Amino acid sequence: MASPKFEGWLGKSPESVKGKMEWGSFEPKKWTEDDVDIEISHCGICGSDLHTLKSGWGETPYRMDVACCVGHEIVGKAVRVGNNVKNVKVGDRVGVGAQSRTCQQSDCPECSTGNDTYCARNMVNTYASFYPNDEGKSMGGYADYNRSNQQFVFKIPEGLDSADAAPMMCGGITVYSPLRQNGCGPGKTVGIVGVGGLGHFAVLFAKALGADKVVGISRKADKKDDVLKLGADQYIATDEDKDWEKKNARTLDLIISTVSSAKMPLTGYLGLLKTRGTLIQVGAPDGGELPPVNAFTLIANGVKIGGSATGAPWEIEEMLKLAADKKIKPWIQERPMKDANKAIVDMDAGKARYRYVLVNENYGKH
Structure with missing residues (x-):
């Protein structure tokens, strides 16, 4: 041609x-x-x-x-x-x-x-x-x-609609890769910060990978019903739920943060991690600026902050197969x-x- x-x-x-x-x-x-x-x-x-x-x-x-x-x-x-x-x-x-x-x-x-x-x-x-x-x-x-x-x-595998597959090629793999690379699966509790285009994929894939518990985290409560329908087990509205940091302290093994804001309560999110837990940042704000973190926030609980880009070819193929097999519907x-x-x-x-x-x-x- x-x-x-x-x-x-x-x-x-x-x-x-x-x-x-x-x-x-x-x-x-x-x-x-x-x-x-x-x-x-x-x-x-x-x-x-x-x-x-x-x-x-x-x-x-x-x-x-x-x-x-x-x-x-x-x-x-x-x-x-x-x-x-x-x-x-x-x-x-x-x-x-x-x-x-x-x-x-x-x-x-x-x-x-x-x-x-x-x-x-x-x-x-x-x-x-x-x-x-x-x-x-x-x-x-x-x-x-x-x-x-x-x-x-x-x-694109059979059984996966083209309109559903399209946003998986970036939005889906951007959260699938850090979930997969950081041990999301049975026995794990996973928090998803920011339940928008990326975050809603993170809820879907965390459940598909077999996480025991998935927690949606956002500022307002207006997305709670949506997030629970997506499959999340719990929802935290940080602007509205009183004492959310204390009530949920040290409950999560892994957090995927999709938020692109230098004003997010990052220290509060880190407090939700269990000892040796990990927060992976995938949201990329203009200029790349994130909130400052006190060293003792990391040291006192042995937690880690990391980052993740999209995904390698083998991860994309694996994600598409999982989406088709599990009939994931964004x-x-x-x-x-x-x-x-x-x-x-x-x-x-x-x-x-x-x-x-x-x-x-x-x-x-x-």
């Missing part, structure tokens, strides 16, 4: 996050025989898209001739497959997440040990990154087509791709319950 026509929603300045993306054509990365072209049927809206559009995590490489097309929760059909690609064939239903390529070298400390997401040599994100060897800029999934390296293109709201500008404004306003997924009305019409 010849190269398809690549068109999508283009950000051209930080003002784009205010619903000012423009639909237009763009040049994908140069084709190599390691690549897959995907006709996009669905693309989830991730908080990362908003941070990138407004240059919240650093300056986004906007250029008038090569704008930024965000979106890294992509599902669609493989329509062109390079000769070197082993895991995908034309016609397969596939997905792409937040990364598109790493160095993949056998002597890389990360890529050689199943930690590809932390590769320090060559990390190409699905959008707003540049490929080596002058292959061009990566462009994301608010579009009709995506071109990505085979390393992070995955077949809470999503489908929005037309043509209304992407309105959808990102609503996302920024916190209206999603709990993940928006863009549905491409052009899919199958080319």
